Amino acid sequence: MSKIVVVGGGAAGLELVTRLGRSFGRRGQHDIVLIEPASHHYWKPRLHEIAAGTFDSELDAVSYLQHGYCNQYQTIQASMSRLDRQRKEIEVRDAQGQTSMVNYDYLVIAVGAVSNDFKTEGVSEHCLFLDSAQQAQQAWEQINPLLRAQGEHHISIVGAGATGVELAAELAKVNEKLNRYRHDANLKVTLIEASERILPAGPACMSEKVHNALVKNGVEIKTNTRVKRAESGKLITANGEVINANLQLWAAGIKCAPWLAQLDGLETNRLNQLKVNATLTTTVDDSIFVIGDSAECPQPDGSVVPPRAQAANQAAGHLATQIKRRLKGKEMKPFVFNDGGMVIAVGHNYAVGSLMNNKLILRGRLVRNLYDTIFRLHQRILFGWGRVTALVVLKRLKGTLNPFYKNNIS
Template identity: 55%
Template sequence: MSRVVIVGGGAAGLELASLLGRSVEPHDEIILVEGETHHYWKPRFHEIAAGTFDNDLDTLCYFSHGARNGYRHFQARMTDINREEKLLQVYKPNGETDTLAYDYLVIAIGAISNDFATKGAKEHCLFLDTPQQARDSWQQISSLLRSGGQRTINIVGAGATGLELAAELAKVNGNLSQNAYAAKLTINLIEAADRVLPSGPLKMSQEALLRLEKFQINVMLNTRIASVDQQGMTTSDGLNLDADIQFWAAGIKAPDWLNNIGGLESNHANQLIVKQTLVTTLDSHIFSLGDCAAIPQADGSMVPPKAQAANRAAVHLAKNLKGLMQGKELTPFVYKDGGMVVSIGHNYAISTMMNDRLILKGRLVRRLYDTIFRLHQKTVSGLFTMSRLIISKRLKCIFKPN
C-alpha cells in the first residue's frame, strides 16, 4: 500500500488527484491537502474580481468531488516537511497544527504575485492570488462602481493577468454606461516592458494593444512603478498616478516559505527545482509541478508558468506515479506548447497557433479560451459531467433574465 499526498488543488494538483484517485489500486491512498473548500480555475480570478464569474456552475467542492473520484480532501495548508520521517506539517482552518505521513509527496501550491519589494505595494495594492483576494477585490470594485463620478483604477503588469483584468473591468463599466448612478472608470494599465503581453509574440502584443485601446484603457508602456501609497502610485520618473483602487499583477514567484523547504533545492523565485521527471533533485519521494516548480527541458529551456503546462504535467505525473507504484522507471516530461490564448473582455480573445505563426482573434476564439477550462473539467470530472455543465451554462445564458 502507498499513500500519495498532493498539496494544492489547483490546475495541476486537482487534475493529478482526480486521475490518480480514479486509477490506482483500492489499497493505495490519495490525499489532497488544500486550504480552500472549493476549487476555482485561477485563470478566471479576474472574472471574480469584476463580478462576472458564475459561482453556480464554475466551481467544484473538493470534499464531494473527492468522494466520487477516489481521493480524500484534507482541508489544511502545508507549512513544512520533515523529510527524514516523511511527514508533512499542516495548519488546519480551526487553528490547530497536524502532521500527515506520506510515501510520495507532490507539491503543487502554485505561485503568488511578485511585487519585487516595491515600497507600499503589499499594503496598498489588491492581488489576485487566491479566491478570497479575488472576492475581496470585487467587494471594493462593486462599491466603487456604486459611488458614481469619475474613478480611477491602476493595474500594474500587462501580462495575461493584468490585461485580462483591465479588459474585464472596462467591459463591465461599458455595460453600466446607461446607469446614471454608476461610476465612470479610468483604467491605467502600467507595464515596465515596451509592450503588453511581454512574454508572448510581438504580433499578439500589437493585436492586444489595439483591443485595449478600443476599450479606452490607458496603456502606459516603459513605465516602472517605484512606490505605492494610499493615494496612488509614483513612477520611477516621478510621475504621480492617483487612483481609487490599485492592483498589482506584475510577475510571479512561489511563496517565500517554499524556499529551501526541508532542505530541498529552490531557485531565485522560490520554485522547487525538479528533474525532467518532475521529481525533486534531492529527494526521490518528493515531486513538484505547476507554477511552484522549476521544470527543465532537454534543450535547456524551462516549462513556462501556464495553466496549460500545469495540466499537461499533471497528466504526465499521474502516469509516472502509477508506474512507480508498480515498480516502473520514471519518464521525462516533454512539454509542447499549444500556443497562448488571452481573453480581452468577456466575449473576445486573442490566440497564437502554429508556433506563434498564426494569430486568431474574435468571439469564436473566446470559445477556444473556454476550451482550456472545459478540458480541465473533463479531466477532473469526466466527459459526461463536463457536457452537462456546458449545456447548463448555455441554457442559463439563454433563459436567464438580464
C-alpha cells in the same frame, strides 16, 4: 499499499488527485490525499472574472469535499507548514491554527506561485493581489461599490501579463454594459507595464492586437512605466509621475512562497521555485515531486518549463502516468512541455490567440470560444463530458435569462 499526498488543489494538483483517485482509490490499491486550505477550487486563469463580478461560482466552482468523495481521494482542509524527509511526514496547519502530522510514501507539491512585488515600497500595504479566489473576492468587494456609486472612478492595474490584461478588459466590458443600463458610474482603467509592450512574454504581433483591442474598449495603457512606490490612492513611477486611483491592483511577475525555500534541504532558485529533475522529482529526494508554477523543470533544449496553466495541466497528466509506472517498478520518463500557444480573453466576446509556435495569430469571437474550451477541457478531466455538457447548457440558459452582469443592478 502506498500513500500519495498531494499538496495544493489548483489546476495541477486537482487534476492529479482526480486521475490517481480514479485509478487507485476506487479499487482500494493506494491512499490518495489532497492537502488544500480552501474549500472550493477555482480555475486560476479565471480569477479576474471573480474580481470583476462576472464569475458564476454556482456552476464553475468545485467543492473539494464533494469531488473527493466522487473520485475516491481524501481531502484535508489545511496548509502545509513543514517537511520532515527522514520520517516522511509533513506538518499541516488548519484555519484555527491547529497543527498535525501527515505521513506519506510519495509527496507531490503543487502549490503554484504568487505575484512578485519585487520588494517595491508600499505595494503590500496599498495594492490588492489576484493570487487566490479569496484575494479576487476581496478585490470584487472593493470594486463593487465603485461600480454602484455615481461619477468617475479610477482603477490602476500594475502588470500587463495575461492576468493584468484580462482583468483590465473584463472591467472595461463590465463598465460598458452598465452604461447600457443607463448606470451613472463610469470606471476608468489604467494598465501599467514596465516593459516596452503589453504581454511581453508573447509575440509582438499578438501584443499589438491585444493593445489595440484594449484601447478600443477604453483602457488607458502606460508602457515603459516602472512603479517606484505605492501609496494610499496613488502610484509613484520611476520618472516621478503620480498615477492616482481609487483602487490599485498588482499583477506583475511571479514568485513562490518563502516557506518553500525552507523545506528540509530541498533545492530552490531565487524565485523560491523548487528545482526538479526532468522526471519531476526533486533534485535531492526522489520520493518528492513538484509540478506547476512552483517547479523549475529543465527541458531538453536547456530552457525551463514556463509558469503557465497549460504547462501545469500537462505536468499533472504526465505525472499521473509516471507514478503508475513507479509503483510498478518501471523507469519514469522525463516531462517535455508541448507549447500549445497562448489565448488571451479581451472581454466575453473577443480573444486573441497565438498558435503554431507563434506562426499563427487569430482574433475574434471564435478565438474566445477556444478560450472557453480550454476551461471545459479542464472540467472534463474533473467530471467527464456528460456533466460538462450539462454545465454548458445551464450556463447558456442563465445567460439568456439574466443580464450579462447582474450583481450591480439587483
